[in-house]
Structure formats: structure tokens, C-alpha cells
Amino acid sequence: MKTSIRFSYLYxxxxxxxxVLGYLITPDQSRYCNTQVLENSFLNPGTKKCFLNSNNSTSRTIEDIVFGKEDFTKLILDLGGTSNCKLYILGTDRYGRDLLSRLIIGMRYTLIISLLSVLFACFIGIIAGSFAGYYGGRTDKIISFFVGIFWALPTILLAFVILMSFGRNxxxxxxxxxxxxxxxxxxxxRGQVIAFKENNFVSSAIVLGFSDMRIILSQIFPNIAGPILIQFSGNFxxxxxxxxxxxxxxxxxQAPVPTLGNILQxxxxxxxxxxxxxxxxxxxVLVLLILSFQLLASEYRDKLDVKLINR
Structure with missing residues (x-):
């Protein structure tokens, strides 16, 4: 295995x-890691700061572990606290928030959004492509027409219109x-289905009386899973x-929810x-994440593409 692929898997x-661990390992365990100390804005990585630590303690619930603790100000009746020193491993942002904590939770939101987006795209694309390739004719023309429309639309502009219409969530x-x-x-x-639907095993399934959906799912789809996996990695x-x-x-x-993009901003x-x-x-962090997925997509293509294997 190549060193670059090992690095991709490791990263x-x-x-x-x-x-997945999220708030279990973040230094700042408030919701969205949004504890702001303006006096500590733009601290350099490795800076250590000490605060008054209250003797009062509260137990953590499952909700706190998954979503973080509510950020609220608590009146401390016992002033006999001790010194609590924080190490800001990656420094702080302009609001004095711990950058490492924000990156960890931001990574979670970025991966969740990316995964759901790709799954949604695969759901629509696989259904539309399967119908267009298998049935052909007017069905193929209609679906290809819509594919052409979405190809012609600027990506960012389309996303802007949807987000401005339905809100930023x-x-x-x-x-x-x-x-x-x-x-x-x-x-x-569509191209893969057209290539496979003329094969003998598909013709045999038709003779046996299999339904169109069963033929697509059991006969054609397993043979095109490799290219779809490659496209999935690249789209991620x-x-x-x-x-x-x-x-x-x-x-x-919307703020204060962290993602890698707004942290970079x-x-x-x-x-x-x-x-x-x-x-x-x-x-x-962002460049390495994108590069890792691209390297995996390239590796899957080399392993699963029959044309490249036979060379």
C-alpha cells in the first residue's frame, strides 16, 4: 500500500x-464550544491561562456529552475556589474561544453535512440514472434533459438560491x-446500466419473469457498485x-455552530x-481532509476499474 494511501486512511x-468522541475530548465542553473570554482573543498556540475554579460541580448527562453543556453564567456562592489553568493547544479565535475544541466539533458538523449531502445525491442519482439507462426512450430523454439543466447551473449560485429560500440550516x-x-x-x-442491460444474465432474468426493479437491484446494481463507490469518494x-x-x-x-468553513473565515x-x-x-485541516478523500477515490479507481487492471 502506498504511503499516501496509508496517510489518508490514518487521517x-x-x-x-x-x-464521534466530540465533547468527551474537547477542552471546552460548552454547547458548540462557545465559551467566550474576550480578554483571551487571538492567543498563540500553546498559551496557558489560569482562572478561578469553583468548588461546585455538576454531573454530566447524555445530552451534555452529545450536544455539549448549556453556556450560562452561574453565581458562585463559595469564593474559596482554586486556580484552574487552561492550556490552549492551538490558541484561540477573536472571541477567545478554544480553537482546538471548535475544530473538533466543526469537523463533526462538516462530516455529517457532507455525508448526508452525498447520500442524498446518490439516492437521486442512482434512481434517475437507473431508470434512464434501463428504460431508455422518452424516460431517458426527460431525465437527461434535467441532468443537462443542473449541469448548466452554477454550483454556488444554485446553493445560494436554495439557502436563501429555505434558510441556513x-x-x-x-x-x-x-x-x-x-x-x-x-x-x-445511466452509462453503466446501458452497458450491462444487454448482457445474457439480464436477458435470462427477463425470460424468468423477474420484475424490472428486481433485475436492476439484483442483476445490474451489484456490477456497477464499484464505479458508484469511486464516485461517492470523489463527491465526498x-x-x-x-x-x-x-x-x-x-x-x-448560523453562528455559533462551528464548521471548518466558518472557522476558517x-x-x-x-x-x-x-x-x-x-x-x-x-x-x-481542511486541505488534508479533502486531499485524503481524493486519494482514496483515486486508489479505489485503480483497484476497481477493469480497464486499468488489465493494462
Whole structure:
């Protein structure tokens, strides 16, 4: 296995584990990691700060572990607290929020949105492509017409229209991104179905009286799963890029919900103040995530493409 592929698996595995653990490992365990200390804004990575720690303690519930604790101010009756020192491993943003915590939860939201978007695109694309390729004729022309329309529409502009019409929430964002990706999947599935539907095993299934849906699901689909997997990996990288781009342009999830895109938007101005490292951290995390998915898509293509294997 190539070193780059090993790195991709390792990095994606780390991102997945970190996203699943979420608030269990974040230094800031408030909801959306939104504890703001304006005096600590733009701290450099590795900075240590000490605060007054209350002796009062509260137990954590399942809701706190999944969604984080509610961010509220509590009156401390016992002032005999102790010093609690925090280490900001990756520094803080302009509101004094812990950047590492924001990146961990932001990674979770980015991966969830990207996954749901690609699944939505695959659902539409596989159904549309299967019908167009299997039935042909007028059905093929109608579906191909809609594919052409979505190809002609600018990706970002289409997403902007959907988000401005239905609001900036996870559902709208997934639909907006999914509608920009389904046409490629439909075209791929259509071509694969056309290639396989003339084979003898499909003709035999028709003679045996199998229904069209059964033929598509049991006879054709298993043979085209490889190309779909390749397209899925490539589209996942594109979905991450689109989500981050929309968030960077201010059309992603509303604050204070963190995603890699809006974290990058908050931090990139640091580069103009001479803090190159601090502003580059979200960009590096995002670039490595997209690159890892692209490398996996390339690896799957090399392993599953019959034409490349026979060379």
C-alpha cells in the first residue's frame, strides 16, 4: 500500500474518531464550544491561562456529552475556589474561544453535512440514472434533459438560491449540496446500466419473469457498485469543499455552530496581522481532509476499474 494511501486512511480514521468522541475530548465542553473570554482573543498556540475554579460541580448527562453543556453564567456562592489553568493547544479565535475544541466539533458538523449531502445525491442519482439507462426512450430523454439543466447551473449560485429560500440550516445545506452533485452520479449510473442491460444474465432474468426493479437491484446494481463507490469518494471530497466554501462566504450554518468553513473565515484575517501559523491551522485541516478523500477515490479507481487492471 502506498504511503499516501496509508496517510489518508490514518487521517480520515483520526478525523472520524475525533468527530464521534466530540465533547468527551474537547477542552471546552460548552454547547458548540462557545465559551467566550474576550480578554483571551487571538492567543498563540500553546498559551496557558489560569482562572478561578469553583468548588461546585455538576454531573454530566447524555445530552451534555452529545450536544455539549448549556453556556450560562452561574453565581458562585463559595469564593474559596482554586486556580484552574487552561492550556490552549492551538490558541484561540477573536472571541477567545478554544480553537482546538471548535475544530473538533466543526469537523463533526462538516462530516455529517457532507455525508448526508452525498447520500442524498446518490439516492437521486442512482434512481434517475437507473431508470434512464434501463428504460431508455422518452424516460431517458426527460431525465437527461434535467441532468443537462443542473449541469448548466452554477454550483454556488444554485446553493445560494436554495439557502436563501429555505434558510441556513442542516437540511437546507444538505439539499443544496446534494442537488449540485446528483447529476454526475446519474450520468455514471445511466452509462453503466446501458452497458450491462444487454448482457445474457439480464436477458435470462427477463425470460424468468423477474420484475424490472428486481433485475436492476439484483442483476445490474451489484456490477456497477464499484464505479458508484469511486464516485461517492470523489463527491465526498467535493461536498466538504462546497460546505466549507459556503460557510466561508457566510452562507453556511448560523453562528455559533462551528464548521471548518466558518472557522476558517474567522481565522484567515489573522494572516494579515502576521500570525500565519494560527490562521493556517483550519486551512491545513481542511486541505488534508479533502486531499485524503481524493486519494482514496483515486486508489479505489485503480483497484476497481477493469480497464486499468488489465493494462
Amino acid at each position: 480520515l480514521g483520526l478525523c472520524l474518531i475525533v468527530s 442542516i437540511t437546507s445545506l444538505c439539499v443544496a449540496i446534494g442537488l449540485t452533485l446528483w447529476a454526475d452520479i446519474a450520468r455514471l449510473v 471530497a467535493l461536498a466538504v469543499l462546497l460546505e466549507s466554501g459556503l460557510s466561508f462566504l457566510g452562507m453556511g450554518l 474567522d481565522q484567515y484575517t489573522q494572516a494579515f496581522n502576521g500570525q500565519i501559523l494560527q490562521s493556517s491551522i483550519p486551512a491545513i
